[in-house]
Amino acid sequence: MKSSISIEMVMLLAGLLFVLGIAGVIIRKNIIFMLLSVEVMLNASGLAFVAAGSRWAQPDGQVMFIFILAMAAAEVSIGLALILQIYHQHKSLDIDKLKEMKG
Amino acid sequence: MNNLLWLVPALPFAGFLILALAGKQLSRVWVAMIGAGSVSLSAIVVLIIGISFLSQPPANGNYSQTLWTWMQVAGFNPKITLFLDALSLVFVFVITFIGALIHIYSVAFMADDKDYSRFFACMNLFVFSMLLLVLADNLLLLYLGWEGVGLCSYLLIGFWYENPANGYAARKAFIITRVGDTAMAIGLFVIFYQFGTLAIPDVLAKAPVLWHQGAQMATITALLLLAGGVGKSAQLPLQTWLPDAMAGPSPVSALIHAATMVTAGVYLIARMHIIFQLSPIAQMIVAVIGAATLFIAGFSALTQYDIKRVLAYSTISQIGYMFLALGVGAWTAAIFHFMIHAFFKALLFLAAGAVIETLHHEHNMFKMGGLKNKLPVIFWTFLIGSASLAALPLISAGFYSKDQILWYAWASESGNPLLWFIALLGAFITAAYTARMMILVFWGEAKTEIGHHPGKLMTVPLIILAFFSLFAGFIELPHNFGHLTLFSNLLHQVLPEAVLKAGMNTELQFQILAFLSTFGGIYLAYIFYYKQPQRIEKLKQSGFVMNLYLFWFSGWGFDKLYNVLIVNPVVFIANINKSDVVDKLYQGITFVTIRLYRFLSFTQSGSLRWYIMGLVIGAIIILSIQIML
Amino acid sequence: MILIYTIVILMGGGLLAFLLGQWNKSLPRWIALCTVSVGFVVLVSFWIERYRAVNIHLSNTWMIDYRHDWIPSFGISFHLAIDGLSLLLLVLTFFLGILAVLCSWNEVKERAGFYHFNLLWILAGISGVFMAMDLFLFYFFWEIMLIPMYFLIGIWGSENRVYAACKFFIFTQASGLLMLLAIIGLYFIHGRNTGIYTFNYFELLGTAISPNVAFWLMMGFMIAFVVKLPIVPFHTWLPDAHSEAPTAGSLILAGLLLKTGAYGILRFVLPLFPEASRVFAPWAMLFGVIGIIYGAILAYSQTDLKRLVAYTSVSHMGFVILGIFAFNELALQGVVMQLVTHAISTGALFIMAGMLKERLHTRDINQMGGLWAQMPQMGAIAMLLAMASLGLPGLGNFIAEFLILLGTFKANVLLTVIAAIGLVFSAIYSLRIVQKVFLGPSERSYQVRDFSFREIVIMAALTLSIVWLGLYPQPVINTAKPMIMKLEHIFSAENKNMEKENPSVTPLNMHKYLVNNKE
């Protein structure tokens, strides 16, 4: 079955999502939202993989996507655990407050 | 006799070693015995050698003894070789003989000094170095002696080290002579590359072969050697150290700064006379330097109040005469004057030392006076010395030596009337300041109480020296007055005869002029300092005279000139650069590094969002580089 | 094997001193003394035996040559060899080593074990430098001596020691790494030319290198050596290191570490890059002369005694570089003499500064003065050393400086004359030392004792050797001769080529007119 959406368009979307994710990470101060934005970036990469896989008509892209999902899940779970701890310690989720180490 | 030669320098050196290593443990008597004894023994050895040399002149005109080869590098192989010919013999004789007398004198003179053994150690070392200087067969060994005497001069000028002024004078002497020495060292380089050796006989033998008359190389070499001589002999323009060198004990002044070391320049030029002969220009410069020095120093001597400074300037002036003689080619006259001068100047210094000691270390002549009757021995010996210095006609040795020089300054081939006139003027001034000194010290009323009288150990050397100051002149009499040439005959084995201009045979007129100038000088002093001292006061009213007086008094302002031109700038640069400007460069690097660190560490702000920004910017840079290229 | 033993003895002795120093304070110094003395005796007897057995100045071979594979994949071998120059410097190393142990006999009371460990390892590193005939090995030893020296200065130095130690380390390390680059560069060039990849000195000799590359490679070597030597403007580590180091440290710095720089130039720079050296020679000589004058002027203005002596080293080392790049036997022999005599005389001055510090607790010469009254022996020795430093004939330094200037005169008259002015300056600063410290009025009323027996032994050894070298330097000259002849041979051929090219008269080639009569 021939796709009606061209690869370029999908890649463009993926790139857009990726840049949006970057922007989100940079702009947001709340750690949860930062994690969220990172997820967006990861998914953008996943999308790119899927698109690439479909270009070469291989399943590899989709396999990769599943791996990415799994990895993102693991990451988020640890991330959330850490966020809990941070909230516990700092009573805040503002990333800019986490500046104890520098120099 | 040949193999006794090494004993001459070795004896004083042994004395030095014993005194330096064990001086603290020895009693004063032993110190004196070793100190004076070693030099006296050396004098006896010289006497033995000298007699044999004179009675059975060696075939080639010299004794030489090689002790060992100093080093052998690439064709440069100076040996430690002693070499004695007539010229050296005169010097060796003067050094050991006068040296021995001065040592004996010092036994009494220094009797109360706490550094008795140090004094004799240095004196012995000096005699050793000086002997090495005149006995050296090659220029490098000569240079060793040359620097060695400089060292001893330094040590002895600053002998009373507690006073920083003495130390300053000592360093001044060393450093100024070092300037000349350095030039001389360069001269040695030139000689080595020209002749491939530094051995004096070889150099002298090769020079006329290699260089034609007036060769440029000869001039360069001669001038470089001259620079060494000028430094050591306190001639213009390196004369400023000698008056200050009077800070040392009087025997030191007598031995080093009158009789021997300061005449090393004369020896060097006489020794290397062939090179000088090859360069008329250089020889002319020698003569001019001599004339100018004798003139300048004479006027300075006229204005001093410190008795030793008077004698110091007079020494400079008298060596000026010797240089003048060397410059006009009157080699033997110069050496003759050297010998006579050694006698009378040593005498004068020793006598002055005795006076100073008797007057409780009073140097100022204006505070002396009236000693004529109180210290008869000193007075008479001093008078004889002064007569010789002033070249009192006929009866003093100084007359015969100086007269020769005056005559040659006019009559020799390279002499000229101007030189002669300056020399004559010099003789006039010499007589004036000598008479002034005599009058101030011995006539008039006593201004300072005298202490104890000098003992036998001090007076006997004075008397012996006075004897020579009177009679040593008779071994060399003018043409028209006995024409005795014992001394020059001896020296003509080594040194050439002075060549006279054609038609010069009216020596008598010049002698009369010299007569007149001497008496004129004495009369002048008599008028101003004895008869009518108020005239001096009157003269001092005038600003011009006063300024002139101060100008002469300060040695024609040379010290000030050198301070302004050389010393102060160097010291200034040294002091502002004390912390080393180059280091600032590295401090700058450190500074930049630390600034960079500060900046970079500022980027490590700890803010996660900032880090992400950094990461993104890095990514953008990389991607844009990749896309662009 | 004697070569390996000397290094092993030192290193082993160091370790032993370190370990035993934990439970006995005085044992380390005895161990150190024995170790160094054994090495000294072995080397001296070897020297004498060689000197007697063969005409040392004629033999053209290496006395000992030991080689063992080390890192074969890089063509690196453990290659030690000595010729006369190395032997001289080795003897010097052990001689000063003994004195270094002796002069820190009472100075070092704490951590004596580690102190002597460092001392012996420095000596081991220096010995290695003088023996290594594999460039990698050379660099290896070159760096090895730094760390213990760093500790020596940094732990036992005076107030500002850390700064000085770091400065020393960083200067030498930075320059050393550049040399490493040059060594590796040379290695590859030689490898590409011949297919033999090796760091062996003998193989690398005569590597054909394009002039431009050769120049830069040479600069890599040179920078390491001139920093060590040191040459203005790379000298600023030296005053700091010297003034802060403990006495033995200063002694070794001045006596040995500086010499490794000169040795490096003689051994590596000139033979490996003859053409490039020739091109660089006028500049090197110029820097040498600048060093002579600049160091002397700086020495004059210092008030810290050790700093003053340090700057005199800068000045004296200027003569070394001047002489080396004159490329003739006279100057090179002078350089060898200068290395030996400067080590002795300046080392002695540093020891004396240490002794004064021990007694007066200051290095400021303005606070001294009039010490002669209480310490005439020390004063007399100081006088002699000052005279040595200003180049008084009869003492070793004179021979050195005279030969250097004599040799240089042939190569460049103008620079020689300027360098000779340095002799006047050396008189100024040397006499200033004596004046400020021993003469003049007493600044404070001290109660100080003169030399102890141990100090007399140290000073006697030093002064006797300096006088010996001044009056009969022939053993040193003969021993160094084969090496110097080889060097001169390299350059004499080129000399002739150069002279034909350049007929015009300038102040810089005036020498041809001053020296040409002979040829």
Added chain:
Amino acid sequence: MSGNDFFALTPLLLLAGSSVLIMLLIAINSSHRVIQLSSLLLFIVAFASLFYIQKLLPYNIEPLLIVDGFSVFIMGLIIFSSLVVNILSYIYFEEKEESPKEYYVLLFLCTLGACVLAVSKHFISLFLGLEILTVGLYALIAYLRVRHHNVEAGIKYLVLAAFSSAFLLFGMALIYLQTGSMEFSMIARSLTSLQSLPPLFLTGLGMVLVGVGFKLAVVPFHMWTADVYQGAPAPVTAFIATASKGGVFAVLFRFFIMIDGFRFKVVILILICIAIASMLIGNLLAVQQKNVKRILAYSSIAHLGYLLVAFIPGSMMSIKAVSFYLMAYFITTLTAFGIVTILSNKEKDAEEIESYKALFWQHPVLACVFSTALLSLAGIPLTVGFVGKFYILAAGLQAGFWITALILVFSSVIGLYYYLRIITMMFAGQKSILSEGKKANPIFYMISVIALSVLTLLIIWFGVYPSTVMSFIEYFRLK
């Protein structure tokens, strides 16, 4: 998969199995000591298995993995460093944490991840290995969760690592899009025809570099390093500094060798820029730093820069130089962090430079060990670091990269300054402010000290006599 495949993967399987085994041990409530010792044993077994699989080499497990000499060598390094970290961990965690047992599980997993990186030749296995490693590290870094610094470091690392992973993935996707394969050799095959690279591939490669660069902590992706090094527990820091970087560098190297990335000028240019920037900035950042862990962090940035210097020529010599330097760096860094670990106390890691004052007089052995390690990092002869640096310079100069070699020299001089500062501090003063040795666990303290001493001896031995190691590396190099 055939039996042989399993055989070839024995070390990986052992590591994976070990983590399960430890989990079981935790479940039956074994003591910390038992777990520590058994994990030590398991690491040793895993390490030994590397020798066991030797005769198979090289062995391809299509399409994901390749077990060849190089990967065995890298795995050896990684497992070795985990082993050392494991030894050091006991006393560190025993006094700080009530139940440090899960730590060992995570350690095994991270080691597994790093080893997977070493054997991967495919983007998927690369990604898997990287994520196993990274996710494990998140937990390890923040393991002492009550400490503020640990958690801060954990979240920073987490966000940044995920962020950079996204770059890596996107880059991979682009390369995949361009070449149609994620296997290195296939990618290479589709590139062989091209002399100039298509922009899509270039962009992808750039993004991969961003991701990898982050893991390697090279400039400009270095900013997290100091914070994470400082915040993480000292043994974990040691692990991050060694094992994780080693694995990533290995895969990067394999990737570049296989696609022959060295022929593309642009890529080389970027790598040169990164190398120079890493060397300079890494060293500069440490100049006046007062925290030892941060100093070591910055120095690791610089050392990765040095590695890149050897990496850039892509020659035979590069491979050997990189292998050697990695080994040198591993041993040295482990030693250095080992000292930090041993000297840490219950409240605080020994990270202030002031706390090292007079260490030499208090603990001469530890001070000597630390000094040796620092000198090795500085590249002073007698240490392995010197031979490594020599190797790198040789590799760089052989290909004529004089600029990078010169920068290496200059920056390592800067580096010298801060290493010396630490060393100086250890020799300064009289009284140490650090506590006496770990009285609580004298045996493990001794074991740790012995382990570090052995490492020190290795540093010196390989520094003095490197030819055995060199021939070893020759045997195991990437072909």
